[in-house]
Amino acid sequence: MDNESIWRAVLGEVELSLSRANFITWFKDTFISSFKDGKVTICIPNAFAKRWLEQKCHKQIKSALEHITGSKVSDINYKIEIRKHSDILIQKEKENNETIIETIIQEDVEKPKPINSHRSGLNPKYLFENFVVGKGNELAHAACRAVLKDLGKAYNPLFIYGGVGLGKTHLLQALGNEALKHTDKVLYITSENFTNHYIQAIQSGKAKEFKNRYRNVDILLIDDVQFMGGKDGTQEEFFHTFNQLKESNKQIVLTSDRPPQAIPAIEKRLISRFQSGMVADVGKLDVETKVAILQKIAKEKNFDINEEVLMYIADNIRNNIRELEGALNRVIVFNELNNTTPEVNSTKNILSDILTDIQLKSISAKDILEAVTRFYDITLRDLIGKSRKKELVAPRQIAIYLMREELRSSYPAIGNELGGRDHTTAMHGYNKVAKELKNNERLNQEIKSIKSSLQTR
Numbered sequence: 260m261d262n263e264s265i266w267r268a269v270l271g272e273v274e275l276s277l278s279r280a281n282f283i284t285w286f287k288d289t290f291i292s293s294f295k296d297g298k299v300t301i302c303i304p305n306a307f308a309k310r311w312l313e314q315k316c317h318k319q320i321k322s323a324l325e326h327i328t329g330s331k332v333s334d335i336n337y338k339i340e341i342r343k344h345s346d347i348l349i350q351k352e353k354e355n356n357e358t359i360i361e362t363i364i365q366e367d368v369e370k371p372k373p374i375n376s377h378r379s380g381l382n383p384k385y386l387f388e389n390f391v392v393g394k395g396n397e398l399a400h401a402a403c404r405a406v407l408k409d410l411g412k413a414y415n416p417l418f419i420y421g422g423v424g425l426g427k428t429h430l431l432q433a434l435g436n437e438a439l440k441h442t443d444k445v446l447y448i449t450s451e452n453f454t455n456h457y458i459q460a461i462q463s464g465k466a467k468e469f470k471n472r473y474r475n476v477d478i479l480l481i482d483d484v485q486f487m488g489g490k491d492g493t494q495e496e497f498f499h500t501f502n503q504l505k506e507s508n509k510q511i512v513l514t515s516d517r518p519p520q521a522i523p524a525i526e527k528r529l530i531s532r533f534q535s536g537m538v539a540d541v542g543k544l545d546v547e548t549k550v551a552i553l554q555k556i557a558k559e560k561n562f563d564i565n566e567e568v569l570m571y572i573a574d575n576i577r578n579n580i581r582e583l584e585g586a587l588n589r590v591i592v593f594n595e596l597n598n599t600t601p602e603v604n605s606t607k608n609i610l611s612d613i614l615t616d617i618q619l620k621s622i623s624a625k626d627i628l629e630a631v632t633r634f635y636d637i638t639l640r641d642l643i644g645k646s647r648k649k650e651l652v653a654p655r656q657i658a659i660y661l662m663r664e665e666l667r668s669s670y671p672a673i674g675n676e677l678g679g680r681d682h683t684t685a686m687h688g689y690n691k692v693a694k695e696l697k698n699n700e701r702l703n704q705e706i707k708s709i710k711s712s713l714q715t716r
């Protein structure tokens with residue numbers, strides 16, 4: 260296995276434990292320049308990132324390297340060096356939700372021809388052809404197809420919502436790429452970029468150009484519209500853009516991580532606009548669909564892998580397809596390196612550490628609240644309500660404790676989940692439970708049971 264594949268696998272591991280922004284900042288354009296007898300040289304384009312990697316990520320990089328290559332790493336040398344040949348230079352595209360990893364992975368696959376990608380903001384790799392339709396996403400997929408048949412008329416707007424990594428961006432972009440076959444006036448943008456663009460336009464006196472750009476399209480695709488929450492100026496502008504497009508039968512498609520009415524700090528009139536067409540959700544995928552997606556990825560990489568192993572991966576990585584891809588890549592790299600055929604047993608080992616990590620991450624605050632209400636047989640309303648009855652206060656504090664422990668949520672965030680309580684209440688609740696756990700066996704048992712009900716959802 261060459262250095263590039265090894266580094267790619269290392270990045271795949273490291274990415275799981277960092278925020279997207281951090282990951283991109285520190286690992287952009289890094290590579291391994293030599294790897295011999297347990298001695299590795301890692302090149303980093305600037306001193307700033309070098310220092311950070313050395314100080315903050317050394318351990319993690321070392322253990323990932325050892326884990327992936329199956330051999331001991333005795334020395335890592337961090338060096339400032341910019342890669343010369345640009346073909347492997349990784350660049351984050353501005354206007355899409357690419358991750359570095361996806362970009363690297365894409366280098367493996369033959370690149371489709373870029374279609375007008377600069378102007379439309381679309382990434383040509385997201386197509387209907389490589390989107391697997393299954394139980395969780397069939398409604399959203401059908402809605403996209405219907406929209407394409409009768410642009411601006413069938414469902415306008417189409418609003419797609421669902422959890423992270425379930426294919427919303429893929430669908431939205433596939434719709435855009437398909438529409439490009441009929442019109443070049445397609446515009447894809449994340450709501451964050453829309454906001455930034457709007458602010459820049461105002462500051463530089465180019466409000467008119469801004470309006471022209473967004474109101475003169477046949478299809479406007481806005482990704483992750485939930486980020487418009489709290490941005491009043493942008494919402495105002497978007498409201499008018501929306502109305503103008505809709506009045507002239509131009510198609511609008513939006514995605515969000517939650518339904519319109521659940522987006523915080525968004526104007527009522529926008530919510531009602533979002534609801535006025537078709538609202539479709541993408542839900543968790545069933546195992547069969549996940550296996551089909553994995554098969555597709557393995558095939559793209561020309562890698563043979565049996566269904567039993569794919570089943571194991573699909574079964575254990577519950578929700579997020581991005582993580583599913585990451586896990587598969589890891590299995591592929593490991594087996595290529597060791598010249599072995601993937602088996603369930605070795606796969607278990609390869610994935611053991613990320614599995615616990617992912618399971619942890621895929622639990623939401625809502626899951627915890629539900630588990631607690633189930634366990635103590637109380638209603639959610641009571642749990643987050645105002646009553647200070649002992650039989651409600653105790654479960655409330657346990658919910659606080661679990662959110663802190665399992666999700667690493669901040670105290671203000673926990674307070675919020677519990678019906679808008681103050682962060683000091685959350686802090687107090689956590690401390691109380693943590694203290695009591697030291698000598699209350701029954702409480703220990705209860706928390707254990709609730710936790711295990713979370714794992715086996």
Ligand code: ADP
Pocket residue numbers: 356361389390391392396421422423424425426427428429430552580581584
């Ligand atoms: P979201 O926008 O919902 O967070 P993405 O659209 O970015 O999720 O999907 C995450 C990754 O999973 C992408 O690489 C995407 O191509 C892939 N993916 C998601 N759903 C499917 C699917 N049904 N078929 C094939 N690939 C999928």
Ligand code: MG
Pocket residue numbers: 356427428429482483
């Ligand atoms: Mg997305």
